[in-house]
Amino acid sequence: MGTEMNEPEPAAIIRRVAFWDLKAIARIEEACYNNPWSQDQLEAMLIQPDLEGWGLYLGRRIRAYALLRFRTRHAFLETLTVHPRARRRGHGMALMQVLIDRAAQRGSRCIVTEVHETNLPAQLFYQRTGFEMVKVLHRYFDDGADAYLFSARVRVTQPADEVCS
Numbered sequence: 001m002g003t004e005m006n007e008p009e010p011a012a013i014i015r016r017v018a019f020w021d022l023k024a025i026a027r028i029e030e031a032c033y034n035n036p037w038s039q040d041q042l043e044a045m046l047i048q049p050d051l052e053g054w055g056l057y058l059g060r061r062i063r064a065y066a067l068l069r070f071r072t073r074h075a076f077l078e079t080l081t082v083h084p085r086a087r088r089r090g091h092g093m094a095l096m097q098v099l100i101d102r103a104a105q106r107g108s109r110c111i112v113t114e115v116h117e118t119n120l121p122a123q124l125f126y127q128r129t130g131f132e133m134v135k136v137l138h139r140y141f142d143d144g145a146d147a148y149l150f151s152a153r154v155r156v157t158q159p160a161d162e163v164c165s
């Protein structure tokens with residue numbers, strides 16, 4: 001008789017998130033952040049036409065998600081979050097690759113994101129996935145901490161703009 005522990009992990013599938021995923025996403029938010037987005041806030045964001053939500057699923061369970069906002073020249077990564085129990089298995093990198101492909105498809109020159117100055121795992125993750133730290137935003141966060149602005153080019157042939165340098 002097989003136990004849950006012996007069952008192989010299902011292959012990861014990455015697709016756009018659906019509204020019925022928002023409860024699970026809100027639970028991951030609560031597990032990860034001091035000021036998590038609520039289900040209602042997530043829903044209000046996802047109906048915005050410039051925002052896309054992408055999720056990584058193992059079977060039916062969402063294990064990582066990202067919110068990507070498309071501006072005129074660049075895409076802004078609002079968040080990329082992996083469930084605490086699913087980290088360091090390459091899920092973040094797999095999701096990021098899809099976001100980079102998607103940004104290129106939509107004509108973005110780069111993806112930018114802001115990282116709390118104390119969030120070393122995220123800083124290392126972004127460096128590993130091709131981002132560079134391009135700017136310090138002083139006292140950016142509510143707690144008075146700086147943000148580091150990270151940027152990754154999605155089209156190497158495009159000329160630089162102010163946030164892509």
Ligand SMILES: CC(C)(COP(=O)(O)OP(=O)(O)OC[C@H]1O[C@@H](n2cnc3c(N)ncnc32)[C@H](O)[C@@H]1OP(=O)(O)O)[C@@H](O)C(=O)NCCC(=O)NCCS
Pocket residue numbers: 032078079080081082083086087088089090091092093094114115119120121122124125126128
């Ligand atoms: C940052 C985060 C998205 C990484 O997701 P992940 O699925 O664990 O990352 P991956 O397994 O794809 O890791 C890719 C690489 O990033 C780097 N990395 C990721 N997490 C790291 C950590 N905790 N410490 C050091 N390096 C790390 C490593 O180089 C890693 O490669 P390796 O495992 O072969 O050494 C995840 O830790 C997370 O959700 N953190 C909380 C939310 C957050 O801070 N999001 C970013 C700001 S919105």
